[in-house]
Amino acid sequence: MTEAPTNSLNKFFATLHNDVLRRVNDQYGYLTVLNYVITHRNDSSYFPHDQEFKDSLDTRNVYHMNSKNKEYLFDSLENQHSEEHVNVVENMKNKTYSIEHIMPQTLSDDWKKDLGPDYQNIHEYWVHKIANLTLTAYNSKYSNRTFINKKTIENGFNNSGFRMNDFVRQCEQWTETELKERNELLKQEFLRLWPFPQSDYQLQSVTTTQHTLDDGFDFTGYKALSFTFQGTNYKVKTWKSLFLEVVRLCYEINPSIIYDLVNATKTNKGLYSNFSDHQGLYFDHVADGVYLLTNNNTWNKLNIIKKLLTLYDIDSSELTIECSKNTK
Structure with a gap:
């Protein structure tokens, strides 16, 4: 119901299972960790909190939502948790059921009178909100009739079998007062249907440590x-990014040393085989005409850095690495 973007959700769900498994342990099961992970995102795939979800109902044009989203929304509101399921989705698709504007899209003089002097603002604000929408199988009979007429005509709201019309049946008028009241009732219903996931998972504190390349760690x-x-100081997320960044920094100090490695004969071993003058499998860009082999383990990456620093006559102690112990 919120306007939060959904374009990043494919990537989020693609990595969700592995993100959860990394944290599952004897203390916290899969569901507990899952609830934590999906509610603690800070990027565009974050999970909206209850208040944000409720606030969106005050502004969302539900009538013009995507058809599939509307079908799901009205199916959920109508059936709730009942075992007596009404096939709302299928009936909306085949036009047997349709969405009815309780206050019509076009106001008659009687409706203007019933809404009062501020009818124009009330209509503009509420007409397509969820509080003014319901389900019916007799949409064409309702038209822009008065509210009382919509209630009392044959197959009107008074005779409706839809749960969504329970509140409407109890009303004797349909003004901003009733719209606000129904809006609040629906907010509570939404939170019952889609409660914010709860979890007692506690993120374990991460202990960091710092070491230089020459201290044997x-x-x-x-x-x-x-x-x-x-x-x-430079922030990194992976050993690969650290590896590339250190080599790029060395290149900036003296490009000729790196180019000597790139241009060495392919039969040479050691550092030479880790550099190339063209893009290849597992080679990442360092600078113009310089590519670095990054498909190697952490030990090899750091060993290459050590050798490279030696070529630059830079003491290994001038490179300090901050790291943390990997956790599940």
């Missing part, structure tokens, strides 16, 4: 967070 099983090179 084994980085296996650790996640790279940042590195400091010659006094400047």
Whole structure:
């Protein structure tokens, strides 16, 4: 119901299962972690909270929503959690059921009188909101009749079998007062149908550690967070991004050393085989005419950096890496 963008959801759901599995342990089961993950996104695929969800009902033009979304919405409101299921979706598709504007899209003089002096603003604000919409199998008979007439005609609201019309049947008029009241009732119904997921999962605190390349630390099983090179700190998310960034920084210091590696004969071993002058499988761009092999493990990446720093006559202690222990 909110206007939150959905274009990033494909990527979100593609990675959701693995994101959950990384956190599942003896203390927290799959569902607990799932609820946590889907409600703690801070990007465009975030899960709206109850208040944001309710606020959207005050502004959302439900009548002009995508047809599939409307079918799902009205099916859920009508059937709720009842085992006596009404096939709303199919009947909306084949036009047996349709959406009825309780206050009509075109106001007659009688409707203007019933709504009062502010009828124009009331109509403009509420006409396509969910509070003014319901289901009927007799849409053509309703037209822009007065509210009382819509209630009392044959097959009118008083005789409707739709649960969505229970509140409407109880009303003796249809003004802004009733619209506001129904809007609040529907908000509560929405929250019962789609409650905000709850989870007692506690994100484990991450302990970070810093090491230089020459202190003998084994980085296996650790996640790279940042590195400091010659006094400047750089944030990274992966060992690959750290690897590429350090090589690019070395290139900026003296490109000729990197180009010597690129132009070395292919039969040479060691550093030479990790550089290329053209894009290839597992080679990532460093600079013009410089590509770096990145399909290697953490130990090899750091070993290549050590050798490269030696070529640049830079002490390994000038590269400090901040990392954290990988968790599930």
